[in-house]
Amino acid sequence: MITRLPERWQYRLLLWPLPVLLLLCYVVPFAGIVTWSVTLPELGVDNYARLANDPSIHAVLWRTLYLCTIVGVCALLLAFLMAYCWLYSSSRWQRWVELCIFLPFFISVLVRTFGWLVALRNNGLVNSWLQELGLIDSPLALTRNTLGVIIAMVHFMVPFAFFPLLSSMRQIDDRVLLAARGLGASRLRVFISIFLPQTLPGLLGAFIMVFVFCLGFFIIPAILGGGSTLMAAEYVFLQMFQTYNWGIGAALCVLMLVLVSGLVWLLMRFSRVERLVG
Amino acid sequence: MSQSRIRLERVTKRWDATTAVDGISFDVTPGQFVILLGPSGCGKSTTLRMIAGLEEASDGQIHIGERDVTRLPPGDRGLSMVFQSYALFPHLSVADNIVFGLRSRKVPKDEQRQRLAKVAGLVDLTDYLHRKPAQLSGGQRQRVALARSIISEHPICLMDEPLSNLDARLRSDMRREIKALQSRLNMTVIYVTHDQVEAMSMGDRVILMQHGKIVQDGTPDELYNRPASAFAASFIGSPAMNLLPLEAGKEGAVIVGEPHTPVAPLEAVGGQLGIRPEDIALSTTSTTGVPAMVVSDEYLGADTIAHVTVGNHNVRVRMSGKHALAGQPCRLYWARENAHLFAADGLRRDDLTPTPLPRSPHSIPRPPVVGSFQH
Ligand SMILES: Nc1ncnc2c1ncn2[C@@H]1O[C@H](COP(=O)(O)OP(=O)(O)OP(=O)(O)O)[C@@H](O)[C@H]1O
Ligand SMILES: [Mg+2]
Numbered sequence: 001m002i003t004r005l006p007e008r009w010q011y012r013l014l015l016w017p018l019p020v021l022l023l024l025c026y027v028v029p030f031a032g033i034v035t036w037s038v039t040l041p042e043l044g045v046d047n048y049a050r051l052a053n054d055p056s057i058h059a060v061l062w063r064t065l066y067l068c069t070i071v072g073v074c075a076l077l078l079a080f081l082m083a084y085c086w087l088y089s090s091s092r093w094q095r096w097v098e099l100c101i102f103l104p105f106f107i108s109v110l111v112r113t114f115g116w117l118v119a120l121r122n123n124g125l126v127n128s129w130l131q132e133l134g135l136i137d138s139p140l141a142l143t144r145n146t147l148g149v150i151i152a153m154v155h156f157m158v159p160f161a162f163f164p165l166l167s168s169m170r171q172i173d174d175r176v177l178l179a180a181r182g183l184g185a186s187r188l189r190v191f192i193s194i195f196l197p198q199t200l201p202g203l204l205g206a207f208i209m210v211f212v213f214c215l216g217f218f219i220i221p222a223i224l225g226g227g228s229t230l231m232a233a234e235y236v237f238l239q240m241f242q243t244y245n246w247g248i249g250a251a252l253c254v255l256m257l258v259l260v261s262g263l264v265w266l267l268m269r270f271s272r273v274e275r276l277v278g
Numbered sequence: 279m280s281q282s283r284i285r286l287e288r289v290t291k292r293w294d295a296t297t298a299v300d301g302i303s304f305d306v307t308p309g310q311f312v313i314l315l316g317p318s319g320c321g322k323s324t325t326l327r328m329i330a331g332l333e334e335a336s337d338g339q340i341h342i343g344e345r346d347v348t349r350l351p352p353g354d355r356g357l358s359m360v361f362q363s364y365a366l367f368p369h370l371s372v373a374d375n376i377v378f379g380l381r382s383r384k385v386p387k388d389e390q391r392q393r394l395a396k397v398a399g400l401v402d403l404t405d406y407l408h409r410k411p412a413q414l415s416g417g418q419r420q421r422v423a424l425a426r427s428i429i430s431e432h433p434i435c436l437m438d439e440p441l442s443n444l445d446a447r448l449r450s451d452m453r454r455e456i457k458a459l460q461s462r463l464n465m466t467v468i469y470v471t472h473d474q475v476e477a478m479s480m481g482d483r484v485i486l487m488q489h490g491k492i493v494q495d496g497t498p499d500e501l502y503n504r505p506a507s508a509f510a511a512s513f514i515g516s517p518a519m520n521l522l523p524l525e526a527g528k529e530g531a532v533i534v535g536e537p538h539t540p541v542a543p544l545e546a547v548g549g550q551l552g553i554r555p556e557d558i559a560l561s562t563t564s565t566t567g568v569p570a571m572v573v574s575d576e577y578l579g580a581d582t583i584a585h586v587t588v589g590n591h592n593v594r595v596r597m598s599g600k601h602a603l604a605g606q607p608c609r610l611y612w613a614r615e616n617a618h619l620f621a622a623d624g625l626r627r628d629d630l631t632p633t634p635l636p637r638s639p640h641s642i643p644r645p646p647v648v649g650s651f652q653h
Contacts, residue, residue: 178332179365183379183426184353193378197369 030257033250040247047251057235057252064232067146067221068214071153072207078154079161079206080199087169101159109156113223116152117143120224144226152220160213161206168202201270208267212260232256281343281356282308282433282466284329289338291324291490298324300490301338306468306483308433311460313477314470316487317513322470323362325487326436329468330359342434353382357434358427362442362470364419366411366426373398373407376425383430397429400459417448428459435460437469441476453480474514478502486510508624511552517583517594520558521550521620530633535589539568541617542632548622551632555596557616560584560608566636567609574604586610611635 037047051057086097104112119125120142127139142148172195180190218233225231230238232252239249284306291299299321306312314322327333329340331352340348347355358379367375373394380390398404401421411419420440427435440456441449457480460467471477477484478498486494486501494506505511511519524531524547530540531547541551561567570586570593577600584595584603588610595610617632 173365175361175363175365176367178327179359179361180367180378180382182330182332182352182359182361183382183430185378185382186353189382194367200369 033253036246037250037254040250047247050248051251051255057248060230060232060235063230064215067150067153067229067231068211071150071157071214072210074150074154075157075161075210076165076203076207079158079165080203082158083162083166083169086166101162104155105159109219112156113152113220116148116155116224120148120151143224144228146225146229148224149221149229152224153214153217156220157210157213161210164206164209165199165202168199168205172198204270205267208263212263215256215260280308283341283343284434284466284468285339285341286325286329287339287341289325289328289340290336291321291328291333292336298490299328302487302490302492303338304485304492304495306466308466309464311457311467311469311480311482313481313484314468314487315474315477315484315513316472316493318472320487321490322472322487323438326359326438326468326470329355330357330436331355332359356432357436358430358432360423360427360435360437360440362438362440364411364423364440364443366419366422368411370410371407372403372409372411372414372422375411375422376403376407376429379426379430393429393431397425400428401425401455416443416445417452420444420452424456424459428463428465431463433464434466434468437467439470439472442471442473449476456480474516478514486513504626505552505618506626508550508552508620511618511620515554515556517555517596519552519554519618520591520593521552522588522591522593523550524548533568533589533591535591536568539635540633541568541635542619543630546619546627546630546632549627550620550624552618552620553593553612553616555583555594557612558593558595559611560586560595560597560603561611562603562606562608564609564611567611568635570608570610572603572606572608575601577601 038045040047082097082101086094089097107115117124121127122139122141122143124142126142127136130136131139142151177190177194180194181187185193216233217231218237221229221231222234236249236252239245239252286305287303288301289299289303290297290301302325304312314325316322324333328335329342331347331350331354335348338348339346342355342357367378370378376397377390377394380393385393394407395404398407401424403418403421403425406414406418411422414422420443423440427437437456441452444452453476456467456469459465469476469480478501481498484494484496484498484501485492488509494501494510496504496506501510501514505514505519508521512521522533524542525534526532526544526547527537527540530544531542531551532538532540533551559567560570560572568588570588573585573587573592575585576583581596581598582601584597584601586593586595586608593610612635614632614634619627619630619632621627
């Protein structure tokens, strides 16, 4: 050893990289974005005024919130069912559920999105199967619209909802459920008044996580929406790289960040984060 | 009243390889306070849960009152249950916890409120009704669990180690409260415990279990005074009964390693002699009785437990008061009716009577130095 620092300092030295990294990767770029939003194209709050008044931006924002809510609800429902299955099935079934959750994790979003494009387009797998089964006459419109975007986004988000939900379900004491049965409650009632309320923190946490993730979605709406489903992230991209409206893009970024911070604060406030990942 | 009779017939519970409960039968008469006693893992909770309907019996029948309830869901059995570890609903207030059962059975709101007020007063929880279980002490949680089950006013209450998480002081208070409640409401109670003090002090009747089978079924008195097996003998009483293996001596069976004092007829050889620590008198002055050596003594306040060796064996002797006898030779004496004989397979032998020990505590006119017979 070259120098012998006191042990206390050795630990502190190890603590340094994280704040430095955060500073370099988040704080500095964010300061840059904020600066752009009030200086480009000229000094002032014009960009924010446009955010408040431009109906086309409002449309994008509402569409984003609406899509994120739908995706959040759908992903939550699916993840809830899967977590419930996992909880009450044999260990072999549990492995299968895990496989279904983990496998897509290893495939890049881009590949998955094109996969969905192949599956959902007019002469794609889904439509041709449905036609062969005689369920439909002409192909359903599953791409280049909101439906396709929702399907692919839900698929992407289910694992993110699955784990917090599973974790909150696993914290429920079986004996408490048995006690409710013993007190004369039917299975349905046990589920509704004992099981479900105890997963509420998990549900809320999972929803906010999915929602926040969805706000920033770019590739899926861009590819599967085919321009018809313009969401906030794609809008920012267009403003910055196609029309060189750096200021308005930056202002929208700042707005989104404020929204996300608000949601994360809610998350911290109402469900204990450490219990969702534990 | 006969609807609170509980009858089990050869009830069995198997899980793949393990048989948790192995063909047990008993019949509880209305108003009885029955204890299911036994070491951890002997199948007490499983038995109780089968009676409650939370676990399906693999075999046998369960009758409550006149009905065969073996396949009925828990809600239709007309009984309530207090769980090991309480199992309170963490997201509900104390009041909601208590009335949960009434809500499930759609009892009118007004009646719910009245019964809640009454029961909360009974278990002294009136001031805590708005709290969540996490904000209560162990004893309070226990009372919530109790209230949650008695509010149903079912004539039968099953309790699974309801006091296991409490400290000794609270435990003895709660024991009395539960007992008082039971006689006031004239409930039939089956109460699971592995604590023999609880069993002896609360039960009208004790059913002792081991490995899923009933070892003995009788009053606390019978269990204490006439244990049916060496296991029953060692399970009840504290410190446990001394069990001494017997071998053949000149004039009868003797304790292994102590060939000079016959303690039982020759037929008892191979079995064990059981004497409770409190039934042994220890004297350092007597010249008759079984010779022994005091190894150590434990002073417990009201009495002292002396650890002595007889032959190759450790024997515990309980004496009232304080004694410091470690290292001294002594003699042990017990009355014949306090000695129990067990066969090699552990079962009680009533066909033999232990040999009486010669008793002449004052044969040597020597002043007592430290100890004297304590009886
Ligand atoms: N769901 C289960 N699956 C398999 N075996 C079980 C199950 N539940 C209990 N057992 C086994 O059955 C036996 C009896 O269990 P039980 O819970 O009735 O014991 P107990 O007498 O209540 O013990 P304790 O005093 O520790 O509560 C134990 O050996 C236990 O391992
Ligand atoms: Mg148990």
